[in-house]
Amino acid sequence: xxxxxxxxxxxxxxxxxxxxxxxxxxxxxxxxxxxxxxxxxxxxxxxxxxxxxxxxxxxxxxxxxxxxxxxxxxxxxxxxxxxxxxxxxxxxxxxxxxxxxxxxxxxxxxxxxxxxxxxxxxxxxxxxxxxxxxxxxxxxxxxxxxxxxxxxxxxxxxxxxxxxxxxxxxxxxxxxxxxxxxxxxxxxxxxxxxxxxxxxxxxxxxxxxxxxxxxxxxxxxxxxxxxxxxxxxxxxxxxxxxxxxxxxxxxxxxxxxxxxxxxxxxxxxxxxxxxxxxxxxxxxxxxxxxxxxxxxxxxxxxxxxxxxxxxxxxxxxxxxxxxxxxxxxxxxxxxxxxxxxxxxxxxxxxxxxxxxxxxxxxxxxxxxxxxxxxxxxxxxxxxxxxxxxxxxxxxxxxxxxxxxxxxxxxxxxxxxxxxxxxxxxxxxxxxxxxxxxxxxxxxxxxxxxxxxxxxxxxxxxxxxxxxxxxxxxxxxxxxxxxxxxxxxxxxxxxxxxxxxxxxxxxxxx
Amino acid sequence: xxxxxxxxxxxxxxxxxxxxxxxxxxxxxxxxxxxxxxxxxxxxxxxxxxxxxxxxxxxxxxxxxxxxxxxxxxxxxxxxxxxxxxxxxxxxxxxxxxxxxxxxxxxxxxxxxxxxxxxxxxxxxxxxxxxxxxxxxxxxxxxxxxxxxxx
Numbered sequence: 001x002x003x004x005x006x007x008x009x010x011x012x013x014x015x016x017x018x019x020x021x022x023x024x025x026x027x028x029x030x031x032x033x034x035x036x037x038x039x040x041x042x043x044x045x046x047x048x049x050x051x052x053x054x055x056x057x058x059x060x061x062x063x064x065x066x067x068x069x070x071x072x073x074x075x076x077x078x079x080x081x082x083x084x085x086x087x088x089x090x091x092x093x094x095x096x097x098x099x100x101x102x103x104x105x106x107x108x109x110x111x112x113x114x115x116x117x118x119x120x121x122x123x124x125x126x127x128x129x130x131x132x133x134x135x136x137x138x139x140x141x142x143x144x145x146x147x148x149x150x151x152x153x154x155x156x157x158x159x160x161x162x163x164x165x166x167x168x169x170x171x172x173x174x175x176x177x178x179x180x181x182x183x184x185x186x187x188x189x190x191x192x193x194x195x196x197x198x199x200x201x202x203x204x205x206x207x208x209x210x211x212x213x214x215x216x217x218x219x220x221x222x223x224x225x226x227x228x229x230x231x232x233x234x235x236x237x238x239x240x241x242x243x244x245x246x247x248x249x250x251x252x253x254x255x256x257x258x259x260x261x262x263x264x265x266x267x268x269x270x271x272x273x274x275x276x277x278x279x280x281x282x283x284x285x286x287x288x289x290x291x292x293x294x295x296x297x298x299x300x301x302x303x304x305x306x307x308x309x310x311x312x313x314x315x316x317x318x319x320x321x322x323x324x325x326x327x328x329x330x331x332x333x334x335x336x337x338x339x340x341x342x343x344x345x346x347x348x349x350x351x352x353x354x355x356x357x358x359x360x361x362x363x364x365x366x367x368x369x370x371x372x373x374x375x376x377x378x379x380x381x382x383x384x385x386x387x388x389x390x391x392x393x394x395x396x397x398x399x400x401x402x403x404x405x406x407x408x409x410x411x412x413x414x415x416x417x418x419x420x421x422x423x424x425x426x427x428x429x430x431x432x433x434x435x436x437x438x439x440x441x442x443x444x445x446x447x448x449x450x451x452x453x454x455x456x457x458x459x460x461x462x463x464x465x466x467x468x469x470x471x472x473x474x475x476x477x478x479x480x481x482x483x484x485x486x487x488x489x490x491x492x493x494x495x496x497x498x499x500x501x502x503x504x505x506x507x508x509x
Numbered sequence: 510x511x512x513x514x515x516x517x518x519x520x521x522x523x524x525x526x527x528x529x530x531x532x533x534x535x536x537x538x539x540x541x542x543x544x545x546x547x548x549x550x551x552x553x554x555x556x557x558x559x560x561x562x563x564x565x566x567x568x569x570x571x572x573x574x575x576x577x578x579x580x581x582x583x584x585x586x587x588x589x590x591x592x593x594x595x596x597x598x599x600x601x602x603x604x605x606x607x608x609x610x611x612x613x614x615x616x617x618x619x620x621x622x623x624x625x626x627x628x629x630x631x632x633x634x635x636x637x638x639x640x641x642x643x644x645x646x647x648x649x650x651x652x653x654x655x656x657x658x659x660x
Contacts, residue, residue, distance in 0.1 A: 179611060182595040189628045212545050219549055340572035342597045344610035360612035360626055363594055429624055437628045497613040
């Protein structure tokens with residue numbers, strides 16, 4: 001073959017060779033040997049484990065929430081980058097640029113709607129995912145640390161939502177962030193009450209770090225922008241990597257290991273899968289057995305394509321839901337920010353309205369104290385409840401289900417009773433106008449509800465002698481409280497944060 | 510001395526901890542950047558014109574300054590309209606006092622808290638007469654409650 005003929009032949013074959021080099025195997029596998037080849041040569045399986053438990057794919061166990069979260073983050077990243085093409089983070093231009101995106105940019109309104117709706121979906125899914133992991137006991141050994149990573153992801157998700165809220169620079173944004181930054185300032189309430197603000201003022205420090213000034217202005221906007229488009233997404237991506245890696249290394253999704261698993265399958269065939277029986281050193285460094293040796297891959301199916309289908313389904317579901325919502329409901333854009341006139345009522349996004357209800361009793365307790373207590377309590381759960389039983393079973397069985405319903409009833413009843421009391425009769429300052437602030441910081445509906453829930457949890461602990469059930473009681477109570485307070489803040493609070501049964505009863509102003 | 514650490518171990522540990530110290534110092538230096546040394550913001554001094562243009566009993570809202578100016582028999586006083594709870598702008602209703610739209614704090618006519626979550630009274634602001642004879646409110650300086658300014 002002459003060099004010129006070889007050159008032409010190679011040129012002709014180039015598309016095929018590119019395709020072959022990309023897929024490494026060059027074609028879809030047909031035999032067991034080729035399947036194993038694709039396993040070793042596949043980027044998808046570099047990220048995922050080779051085999052996945054059938055249980056992990058069961059929809060009623062996970063509801064695909066983790067996958068929905070990942071998918072909505074992908075959607076948010078893509079639409080966010082598109083919005084960055086037109087958005088201008090300056091107080092003079094921000095509002096107009098968002099208006100342009102909404103009314104002028106081709107498909108701009110749709111992209112902005114998708115960004116907004118997938119953000120809401122992500123926050124909703126992050127709460128549901130946490131509840132799923134909790135109620136199936138999936139935080140237990142060896143997954144304790146991944147529960148903490150998950151809490152970090154929850155905080156970052158909320159941080160992303162909050163920082164994104166300021167960027168349109170409309171009335172909604174301006175006043176929500178004014179309130180938010182003053183919540184960061186609220187440790188002042190305590191330092192003022194005990195008279196040490198002159199020497200020790202963490203509130204002012206936090207507020208200035210967040211805003212770069214004493215007011216919400218250009219410095220705050222650019223800081224929120226940097227946090228929203230760079231710092232928090234990078235941190236979230238890094239933590240997500242750790243989260244996924246730990247899911248794999250901790251043995252995949254949790255399941256009830258006491259139950260015998262069905263045999264492994266490939267396609268419709270039940271197969272004997274090669275199970276390593278040999279003991280070999282870990283990376284030729286450590287004596288002893290590798291983590292998976294001796295555990296046969298029973299009940300598993302190949303990740304490719306079974307897991308891939310599940311992941312595609314979650315992605316398609318997420319996209320379908322956000323597209324449908326974005327088509328029918330527009331993201332709001334109010335008048336341009338006006339520091340002289342607040343919105344009345346000035347409401348944060350729905351997932352912060354439970355907190356806003358709490359800060360309407362005490363800024364520090366509602367905005368800093370109670371959230372810190374709740375986060376610490378959530379973080380401690382896997383280290384206090386070390387009972388290995390009940391992993392992978394919803395509510396850990398019949399006793400857990402019973403405790404769940406009882407705690408749900410108690411949690412709902414007590415928070416509703418407390419709210420009814422507060423709305424009708426007021427609180428300490430209504431009865432004793434001159435009462436010192438420190439008394440209200442310590443004793444207000446927010447702290448009362450925390451105390452009631454803790455007491456209930458301790459009572460369950462005494463009655464059942466089970467830390468798991470007591471944790472379940474506490475978690476359920478807080479979930480009930482969160483839902484009721486969020487509904488209260490979103491639906492039943494009107495102008496001047498007064499109670500109304502319906503928004504149609506709001507006075508005209 | 511059999512218990513003393515080996516020279517190699519000592520040097521290794523010293524190197525490790527000096528690296529940690531260097532990284533920590535560098536990180537602290539870098540993290541100093543976001544804490545502002547200068548707090549940007551508008552000048553919070555407001556000239557309101559000739560004192561005689563305010564009739565006795567008049568209440569004037571200054572939106573840009575975030576305060577209400579009251580002219581009474583005893584003199585002038587200015588009360589901040591920024592809620593001490595979470596920074597919303599309170600509205601003044603004559604005879605009743607101030608009400609915050611965000612979380613329902615209530616203040617009496619002299620700014621003291623009478624209801625809601627506000628932790629402190631609305632501050633009274635300093636009033637002076639500027640060299641050109643205008644009434645001037647220094648919105649960053651507070652004065653004790655009850656301080657009246659007489660022209």
